[in-house]
Amino acid sequence: MSTRERLTDAMAALLWERGYAATSPNEVMARAGVGQGSMYHHFSGKHELAVAAFRGAIDTLIAESGVLAGEGTPVERIERYLAQPRPGTKGCRVGRMTQDPQVVQDPELLALVAGAFDTVAARWTQAITEAVAAGELPASTVPGDLALTLSAVLQGGYVLARAKGSQAPMDAAVRGAVALLEAARAAAARPQPRTTPSIEECS
Amino acid sequence: MSTRERLTDAMAALLWERGYAATSPNEVMARAGVGQGSMYHHFSGKHELAVAAFRGAIDTLIAESGVLAGEGTPVERIERYLAQPRPGTKGCRVGRMTQDPQVVQDPELLALVAGAFDTVAARWTQAITEAVAAGELPASTVPGDLALTLSAVLQGGYVLARAKGSQAPMDAAVRGAVALLEAARAAAARPQPRTTPSIEECS
DNA sequence: GTCTATATTTCGATAGAC
DNA sequence: GTCTATCGAAATATAGAC
Numbered sequence: 001m002s003t004r005e006r007l008t009d010a011m012a013a014l015l016w017e018r019g020y021a022a023t024s025p026n027e028v029m030a031r032a033g034v035g036q037g038s039m040y041h042h043f044s045g046k047h048e049l050a051v052a053a054f055r056g057a058i059d060t061l062i063a064e065s066g067v068l069a070g071e072g073t074p075v076e077r078i079e080r081y082l083a084q085p086r087p088g089t090k091g092c093r094v095g096r097m098t099q100d101p102q103v104v105q106d107p108e109l110l111a112l113v114a115g116a117f118d119t120v121a122a123r124w125t126q127a128i129t130e131a132v133a134a135g136e137l138p139a140s141t142v143p144g145d146l147a148l149t150l151s152a153v154l155q156g157g158y159v160l161a162r163a164k165g166s167q168a169p170m171d172a173a174v175r176g177a178v179a180l181l182e183a184a185r186a187a188a189a190r191p192q193p194r195t196t197p198s199i200e201e202c203s
Numbered sequence: 204m205s206t207r208e209r210l211t212d213a214m215a216a217l218l219w220e221r222g223y224a225a226t227s228p229n230e231v232m233a234r235a236g237v238g239q240g241s242m243y244h245h246f247s248g249k250h251e252l253a254v255a256a257f258r259g260a261i262d263t264l265i266a267e268s269g270v271l272a273g274e275g276t277p278v279e280r281i282e283r284y285l286a287q288p289r290p291g292t293k294g295c296r297v298g299r300m301t302q303d304p305q306v307v308q309d310p311e312l313l314a315l316v317a318g319a320f321d322t323v324a325a326r327w328t329q330a331i332t333e334a335v336a337a338g339e340l341p342a343s344t345v346p347g348d349l350a351l352t353l354s355a356v357l358q359g360g361y362v363l364a365r366a367k368g369s370q371a372p373m374d375a376a377v378r379g380a381v382a383l384l385e386a387a388r389a390a391a392a393r394p395q396p397r398t399t400p401s402i403e404e405c406s
Numbered sequence: 407g408t409c410t411a412t413a414t415t416t417c418g419a420t421a422g423a424c
Numbered sequence: 425g426t427c428t429a430t431c432g433a434a435a436t437a438t439a440g441a442c
Contacts, residue, residue: 227419
């Protein structure tokens with residue numbers, strides 16, 4: 001493994017564990033087993049190293065969202081993605097960056113974060129649109145809204161899991177979201193609630 | 204205003220803007236207009252000052268959740284709480300702490316964060332339980348799960364809003380959650396999807 | 407390309423005058 | 425109670441030998 005790779009790998013791990021601001025070049029070099037000069041030879045500084053390392057983390061997040069465009073009915077795919085194992089107490093590699101003041105002030109890093117969420121949200125939106133078309137979700141569903149709701153459940157699940165130091169809140173939040181989706185599916189199957197049932201329905 | 208109060212106010216503001224790790228005693232003192240000696244007279248250090256300041260932020264979060272136990276039907280209260288104005292791009296004063304490595308490693312601060320979420324979750328759970336009892340939500344609803352789902356939508360909304368530097372994702376996530384709740388309510392009004400409707404229903 | 411040595415600034419905290 | 429002066433350590437980066 002090249003020195004450059006060892007540096008980006010170490011930085012990626014520390015970005016996840018500690019965030020950007022709290023990660024010092026010294027720690028990165030120590031974990032990579034590399035001297036100070038090497039780092040400043042390959043990268044102009046902490047910023048450039050973080051950008052290079054963070055691209056890898058983003059690719060992972062985006063790859064995981066592939067199931068949304070995979071096999072099965074739209075709602076199956078949605079629920080499968082929701083149910084994917086997520087290490088709640090470790091937090092989301094990407095989402096955690098949004099709470100780091102140095103990241104938010106860094107246009108390049110923030111653009112990477114925003115781009116990652118955009119890509120995943122687009123996949124959510126596509127799957128939800130298909131679910132509505134298939135009659136699996138109510139016609140009144142706004143795909144773009146629900147996409148962000150489900151993204152938020154996952155990101156919020158990480159927050160709650162870290163607050164409690166436990167995986168349980170993440171799993172419970174996901175179960176609750178799936179239950180809501182199932183209720184919406186049931187409602188979609190019986191479209192307009194009425195007080196006076198139609199003749200056909202009683203036949 | 205006492206020197207002590209000026210210090211806690213300044214610390215509370217900086218905790219929200221920058222988090223714990225990224226806030227230095229120097230900045231706090233500068234914003235409070237107070238010398239270094241004063242701070243170390245009133246508090247043993249950064250940690251103790253942050254604990255004192257953070258209690259105030261938590262009281263605010265908990266007070267805002269009062270609507271969950273207020274006027275109106277359970278679902279009305281739930282949707283009113285969801286619809287409360289939330290400064291997405293500023294982030295949640297409490298939730299942001301969970302991404303701060305120094306906070307997670309600090310048992311006292313972490314306990315404050317966990318306690319705040321527990322208190323709000325208990326109010327969510329109570330309101331949801333009432334909604335189920337009133338037939339506003341399906342009997343199959345697990346109140347504790349849905350409570351964490353809705354908490355997560357808000358916390359995740361902050362994450363997405365900060366990623367995009369815009370309020371829009373927060374508002375969309377909340378709209379999507381309300382739409383799901385409405386769908387669940389519709390499903391609750393027509394409990395068991397059946398192919399053969401009962402006699403009474405057609406009378 | 408990689409290393410060690412050093413520079414500069416800021417961190418969190420202490421000392422001690424007033 | 426409040427201030428200024430100062431400490432030791434760590435942050436980020438540069439210099440320059442090999």
